[in-house]
Amino acid sequence: MSADTAGVEALYTTALLRFATAGSVDDGKSTLVGRLLHDSKSVLSDQLEAVELASRSRGQEAVDLALLTDGLRAEREQGITIDVAYRYFTTARRRFILADTPGHVQYTRNMVTGASTAELAIILVDARNGVVEQTRRHAAVAALLRVPHVVLAVNKMDLVDYAEPVFADIAEAFTAYASSLGIPEVTAIPISALAGDNVVTPSARMDWYGGPTVLEHLETVPVGHDPAGDPARFPVQYVIRPQTPEHPDFRGYAGRIASGVLRVGQRVVAQPSGRASTVRRIDALGQSVDTAWAPQSVTLELDDDLDISRGDLIVPADGAAHPVRDVAATVCHLHDRPLRPGARVLLKHATRTVRAIVREIPSRLTLADLSQHPEPGELVANDIGRVLLRTSEPLAMDAYAASRATGSFLLIDPADGSTLTAGMAGDAFAGAAAAVTGAPDSDDGWDF
Amino acid sequence: MTVTARRPGTAAGSPYALPHLDVLESEAVHIFREVAGEFERPVILFSGGKDSIVMLHLALKAFAPAPLPFALLHVDTGHNFPEVIAYRDRVVARHGLRLHVASVQEFIDDGRLRERPDGTRNPLQTVPLLHAIDTGRFDAVFGGGRRDEEKARAKERVFSLRDEFGGWDPRRQRPELWDLYNGRHAPGEHVRVFPLSNWTELDVWQYIAREKIEIPEIYYAHEREVFRRDGMWLTAGEWGGPREDEPQERRLVRYRTVGDMSCTGAVDSDAATIEQIIAEIAASRLTERGATRADDKLSEAAMEDRKREGYF
Numbered sequence A: 001m002s003a004d005t006a007g008v009e010a011l012y013t014t015a016l017l018r019f020a021t022a023g024s025v026d027d028g029k030s031t032l033v034g035r036l037l038h039d040s041k042s043v044l045s046d047q048l049e050a051v052e053l054a055s056r057s058r059g060q061e062a063v064d065l066a067l068l069t070d071g072l073r074a075e076r077e078q079g080i081t082i083d084v085a086y087r088y089f090t091t092a093r094r095r096f097i098l099a100d101t102p103g104h105v106q107y108t109r110n111m112v113t114g115a116s117t118a119e120l121a122i123i124l125v126d127a128r129n130g131v132v133e134q135t136r137r138h139a140a141v142a143a144l145l146r147v148p149h150v151v152l153a154v155n156k157m158d159l160v161d162y163a164e165p166v167f168a169d170i171a172e173a174f175t176a177y178a179s180s181l182g183i184p185e186v187t188a189i190p191i192s193a194l195a196g197d198n199v200v201t202p203s204a205r206m207d208w209y210g211g212p213t214v215l216e217h218l219e220t221v222p223v224g225h226d227p228a229g230d231p232a233r234f235p236v237q238y239v240i241r242p243q244t245p246e247h248p249d250f251r252g253y254a255g256r257i258a259s260g261v262l263r264v265g266q267r268v269v270a271q272p273s274g275r276a277s278t279v280r281r282i283d284a285l286g287q288s289v290d291t292a293w294a295p296q297s298v299t300l301e302l303d304d305d306l307d308i309s310r311g312d313l314i315v316p317a318d319g320a321a322h323p324v325r326d327v328a329a330t331v332c333h334l335h336d337r338p339l340r341p342g343a344r345v346l347l348k349h350a351t352r353t354v355r356a357i358v359r360e361i362p363s364r365l366t367l368a369d370l371s372q373h374p375e376p377g378e379l380v381a382n383d384i385g386r387v388l389l390r391t392s393e394p395l396a397m398d399a400y401a402a403s404r405a406t407g408s409f410l411l412i413d414p415a416d417g418s419t420l421t422a423g424m425a426g427d428a429f430a431g432a433a434a435a436v437t438g439a440p441d442s443d444d445g446w447d448f
Numbered sequence B: 001m002t003v004t005a006r007r008p009g010t011a012a013g014s015p016y017a018l019p020h021l022d023v024l025e026s027e028a029v030h031i032f033r034e035v036a037g038e039f040e041r042p043v044i045l046f047s048g049g050k051d052s053i054v055m056l057h058l059a060l061k062a063f064a065p066a067p068l069p070f071a072l073l074h075v076d077t078g079h080n081f082p083e084v085i086a087y088r089d090r091v092v093a094r095h096g097l098r099l100h101v102a103s104v105q106e107f108i109d110d111g112r113l114r115e116r117p118d119g120t121r122n123p124l125q126t127v128p129l130l131h132a133i134d135t136g137r138f139d140a141v142f143g144g145g146r147r148d149e150e151k152a153r154a155k156e157r158v159f160s161l162r163d164e165f166g167g168w169d170p171r172r173q174r175p176e177l178w179d180l181y182n183g184r185h186a187p188g189e190h191v192r193v194f195p196l197s198n199w200t201e202l203d204v205w206q207y208i209a210r211e212k213i214e215i216p217e218i219y220y221a222h223e224r225e226v227f228r229r230d231g232m233w234l235t236a237g238e239w240g241g242p243r244e245d246e247p248q249e250r251r252l253v254r255y256r257t258v259g260d261m262s263c264t265g266a267v268d269s270d271a272a273t274i275e276q277i278i279a280e281i282a283a284s285r286l287t288e289r290g291a292t293r294a295d296d297k298l299s300e301a302a303m304e305d306r307k308r309e310g311y312f
Helices: A029-039 A045-057 A073-078 A108-116 A133-144 A164-180 A214-220 B020-038 B050-063 B082-095 B104-109 B122-135 B201-211 B274-283 B288-292 B302-308
Strands: A015-022 A085-090 A094-100 A120-126 A149-155 A186-190 A234-240 A252-256 A261-263 A267-271 A275-283 A291-293 A297-302 A313-316 A324-333 A344-349 A352-366 A371-374 A384-395 A408-412 A419-425 B042-045 B071-076 B099-103 B140-142 B159-162 B190-193 B222-229 B232-235 B248-255 B266-268
Touching: A015 A029, A015 A108, A015 A133, A015 B020, A029 A085, A029 A094, A029 A120, A029 A214, A094 A108, A094 A214, A108 A133, A108 A324, A108 A419, A120 A133, A120 A164, A133 A164, A149 A164, A149 A214, A164 A186, A186 A214, A234 B020, A252 B020, A261 A275, A297 B020, A324 A352, A324 A408, A344 A384, A344 A419, A352 A408, A384 A419, B020 B050, B020 B140, B020 B201, B042 B050, B050 B082, B050 B201, B071 B104, B071 B122, B099 B104, B099 B122, B104 B122, B201 B274, B232 B266
Parallel strands: A015 A094, A015 A120, A120 A149, A149 A186, B042 B071, B042 B140, B071 B099, B140 B190
Antiparallel strands: A085 A094, A234 A252, A234 A313, A252 A297, A261 A291, A267 A275, A267 A313, A275 A297, A324 A384, A324 A419, A344 A352, A344 A408, A352 A371, A352 A384, A408 A419, B159 B190, B222 B232, B222 B248, B248 B266
16 A cells, blocks of 8 residues: 555545456466556555465465465365456555456356456466466457557566566567457556566566566556547436425436536437437536536536436437347357347346347357358357347447447346356457468367 | 536546545445345335445435435444444434334344354344345345455455345355446345445445534544453443453543444544544554454454345
8 A cells, every 4th residue: 555655645635446357277376466556556455365375275385476365165175266356456556456367267257247347458468478378368359349458468588588578579569469359459568477577576587678566557547438529428227316306396317427518508419219308407426517528427407307217328419329220139048048140038138127038149159260150049058259139229329449438338138137158249340350361260269 | 506527626637537535435335326226126225424424425325305215224233332222213213204213122132143252243233134135025135344454354246146035155256346236136146335445444434424423422532431351342232241350431432333232342542523433544554353342353254144045
C-alpha cells in the first residue's frame, strides 16, 4: 500500500483498471500474479503467513505463491485453477481489478468471462517455447472480446540467459499474428516471474530492454474509452415513481449509461417504440448535472410522459440503433449441454430479455488457426462459432465492435435458467482475419 | 444549480474520466436496480457493520427520491455490540425502513440450535438465515461480501445462485460476463447478490468518508475493557468471556469489523476520525479478517465450507 507516498487525498481520485491474465498451465501465470501482488506489497503478512504454513504442511521447500490465488478445496487438492478469481490491488497511481483466469485446457469460457470486462489482457508465453497454439488461442479470445490493450509477457527469460534475440523473435511473431486479428497494439515485455525481472522492478540482467515493467505499464496505460465519440445508449433498468406527497408526479428512468454522453436538452427517442422527447433533468446519484456519460448510473427525467419501461433503450434522436429480429453473432458456448439449431432460448440484451430461436449454426471457429468449420451441427462447451438467431421482438442491438455493452448478449435456458452462451453481435474480428490461411480443422482444436 | 462534471479534473486525461469510487458506485447501483427490475421479493442483509451500511447507502441512492423498495433482514446472534443495535434502530427509524430480525437466541431457546462448545455463534447464523429466507419467501438476498475478504469469496459471483438448502457449489456457478446478470431461479432457490463484490476494505472506508456516512462508534478508537484470547482482544460480555485465566485490561482500541462479540476482535488503535482510520488501514500489514476474525482461522477452507452450508 502506498498511502505514504500518495497521500490519503490522492487515493480518492485514482483511476481503475480491470485486466485479465491468460497463460497455459506451465507458463508461470500463478507465479506472475503472485509476484505482482507480492512485489507491489499487496500481500499482507497474515496472508503470506497462511501460504507459508500451507506450503510447509505440503512438504514444499519454497513458498508457493500460487497458493495465494487458488482458493477452493478442489483447486488446492488438484493443484489447478478451476475458476475465474478476482484480485484487487492498489498502487499510488491506480486501482486494479485482476480477473485471474485459469489456463487449463477445459476452461476457454473462463478466459472469455474474464476478458469480457477487461480493458487489458496479459498473455503469457514461455520464452523457451515461443508462440505456440495456446498463445494464438489466447490472442484470438482477446481479439474476439475486443480487449483494448494486449500485453505479451515473455516469461522465463532466466532460462534463456536473458537473451535479447529470443525475446525479439517471439515479440515479432506474436505482433504479426495479433495484427492479423485486428489487435491494434501489443506491448511486449521480457520477464522472469520467478526471479522478479521486469514485473515490478526493472531487470539489471536485461539492460537491452528499454520499455516499462509490467506494473509500470499497468499504471500508465490509458484507461477508459473516450465516450464522446460513441452514440449514447441508455438501457432503462427501472422506472422510479415515488407517488409520495413530496413527489406526486415524479417519473424517473433509472439506468446506467452503456455508451456515449447524454445532455440536458438533448432530443431522444425510446426504442423500440420510437417515441420522442427531450431530456429535462439528469440526476447523477443525488447530484443534478448537465452532462453524464458511460459508465455512470443516473436517473433521467423527460419532458413528456412516455410509456417507457424496463428493457427500453433511450438513445439520441439522431443516433438510434436499427431494431432487428434477425441477429448474426459470434458466440462462445459456456454450458455442458450443447447448443443446436432449433433450440428455443431466452436472449438477454442490456436490460431486455426476449425469446429467441437458434436458426442456424453456420460455422465453428478453430481459435488456434482461425479456420472455419462449416455446419458443425452443434456447439459444445468452450466452442466459439457463428450463430443466426431470430428473436420474438425487435432488439436495438449494436455491433459488438461498436459497443461492448450494447453489442453483447446472453442466451439462457428457459427451462432451468442456466446461462448457456455468450454472444457478440456482428463480425468476429476487427482485422483481416480472412487473410490467415485456413488450415484443416482438427478434432481437438476446440478446447483451451 | 447544475454543474457540468461531478469532480472535474480529478482523474488524469480525458474530461470524461471517472475516479474509481464513482465507477464502483455506479456498478453497485446498477446491480441494485437489476435486482429491483427482475425479482419479486428482495431483501438486504443488514448487520450494522460498515459493508452493510455502505450497501444500504447505495440502495437508498439507487431509488431516490422513491423509498427503498426492499426490507432489511438482520441475523441477530444475540451477542451483538449494543452500540451497533442502537445504530441499526436509528437508521431504520430515520429512513422509515422495514426490518426483519432472525434471532439465533430464539433458535437456541427452543432447541432448534445448540450452542457450540467454543461459544462462537457466527457459524450458527446460517439456520435462522435460511429459515427467514424461506418464511419471508425472499428470492434475492443482498449481502455486503467483498471478494477481497477471503480466497473463497474471490471466486464468488455477483449473482450467486443458491439451492433450496441455501448451499453454494463453486463448480456449478454460472459464468458472469460483461454486466449481464442472470437472476433466473427455480421455486425454492434464491440468489445471493453482492453489490460490493469489487470493493476493497479501503474503498469502503473512502466511500464512507466521501459520503459522510454515520457509522457505529465502536469503529473509532475508544477505551474498553478487553481480554486476550487466541491472539485477539475480545470484549467481556454475557456471551461467556472472560474465563478465570483471562485477565481483563483497559485498552485504547477500535473495531475493524463488526460481528458476533465472541469472535470479533478489537485492534489497538488511536484512530479517532475517518481520515485516521483510512491512514491506518492503508498502512496495515494485516488483512481485515486476519486481524479480527477467529472463525476464519478454524481451517484453510473455513469460509468455503460455511458457504456450502448456506452462509453468505
